[in-house]
Amino acid sequence: MGPKTKRLWQPGKHNVVCSSHFKDTDYKITLSGECPRLKKGAVPSIFPFALSLTNDESPRCQRKRKREEASNEHHDCTDVLNTIEVVDTPEIQSSSTTEAIDEGHVFFNCLGPCVFELFRHTTLMDPKDQLFMVLMKLRQAKEDIELALFFGISESSISRIFNTWLNFIYFQLKELCIWPSRDVIQQFMPSDFGKKFPNTRVILDATELPINKPSNVNAQSITWSAYKHKNTLKTMIGCTPRGAVSFISKAYGGSASDRQIIENSDLLNPDLKMFEKGDSIMADRGIMVQDLFASQDVYVNTPTMLKGKSQLDPEEVIRDRRVASKRIHIERVTGLSKGFKILRHPLPQSKLHLGSRIVYVCFAISNFRKSIVDKNA
Structure with missing residues (x-):
């Protein structure tokens, strides 16, 4: 040794x-x-x-060392990315961001030059910032106190700006004619829809938005919806075969029936003449208003009722399936418009008097987007 x-x-x-x-x-x-x-x-x-x-390194130390190495690599990548100069040009912007910016400018310009006169004597916020705040309120259902902290102004100013802008947008959008003529309907009619139901002028469906339970007993009874099992506001929505919102009724208490809403709507107003002879309306099975439009020679196209029969005939089943496949367009439009969370969250009592206008603005704004119905649908 x-x-x-x-x-x-x-x-x-x-x-x-x-x-x-x-x-x-x-x-x-x-x-x-x-x-x-x-x-x-x-x-x-x-x-x-x-x-x-590594003789002296335990498995726990090895895992810690690997995490530290991965963290260092991440920081190195972040430092490199921070040194790159990002140029905001249309070429490198995403298509969705560009479309959203364009739609926002189009909507702001559609309101006209009056937007600069709403709060002419105050410098709290720029008109575009005020519109942005209102859209945040509609889209995200933000509380006034949250928006006040976000924009650095008082809660009362947020409420005042929202009420003013909502009324202004409502009256401005009411000036736009969203009910198209028969020629316009036929021009933009989807190909498959036109083959099966060529005379369809509008697709109708009712929708409801929840509200907080009123303190008044009578108001509770009027707004109680047996279908939703809660207090709601109910309105009738109509869209064209191509998916554009063409009719928005006033908002009623959830206890109102579909027939009552249509009876009090402009659809039956003889002075407006919204329908022509030979037109047809597509609606759900529960909207039984065939007799109301019979005098105008307007057909109401609804799924077939059993009327005591145990089952439908094969021809009726095929027809009902075709009606359901086309009536789904109004369901899609309603779902898209309810992307505004203010229509899904319970509306507070302080905003209940603005219920009809909130519904109208949210559904009318959806027309500023691209059609959700394909031209071949």
């Missing part, structure tokens, strides 16, 4: 270990007079894989 070896004594074993292939850190600290002992996991340097091993 040469000078560069150490003898490690264990019961029943005599091992000779060369110290030239081990470091001093590979040995345990032992009592004086005892043979030195190797640490667990010590590997002689004569093995090639020993160079990549």
Whole structure:
């Protein structure tokens, strides 16, 4: 045994270990007079894989080291990205962002120059910022106190700006004629829709938005919806075969029936003459108003009622399926418009008097988007 070896004594074993292939850190600290002992996991340097091993590192330390290395790599990438100059040009903007900006400018311009006169004597917010705040309120159903903190103004100013802008937008959009003529309907009629139901002028469906329970007993009774099992406001929505919102009724209490809403709407107003002879209306099975439009020679196209029969005839089943496949367009339009969360969250009592106008504005704004119905649908 040469000078560069150490003898490690264990019961029943005599091992000779060369110290030239081990470091001093590979040995345990032992009592004086005892043979030195190797640490667990010590590997002689004569093995090639020993160079990549970390003898003293526990699995937990290894995981920590890997996390730190990954974090350092992330910070390095972030630093590199921060040094890149981003030029805001139409070429590098995403198509969705560009479309949203264009739609916002179009909507703002459609309101006319009167937007600059709403708060002419105050400098709280720019008109575009005020419109942005109102759209945030409609889209996200934000509370007034949250918007006040966001825009740095008082809660009362938020409420005043919202009420003023909502009424202004409502009256401005009411000036736009959203009820198209028969020629326009035929021009933009989807091909498959035109083959099956060529005379369809409008697709009708009722929708409801929840409200907070009124304190007045009579108001609770008027707004109670047996269908939704809550207090709601109910309105009738109509769209063209191509998916454009063409009719928005006033909002009534949830207890009102579909027939009552149509009876009090402009659809039956003889002075407006909204329909022509031979037109047809597509509606759900529950909207039983065929007799109301019979005098105008307008047919109401609804799914077939059983009327005492146990099942429908095969021809009626096929027809009902065709009606359902086309009536789904109004369901899609309603779902799109209810992307405005103010229509899904319970409306507070302080905004209840604005219910009809909130519904009208939210549904009318959806016409500023691209059609959701394909031209071949």
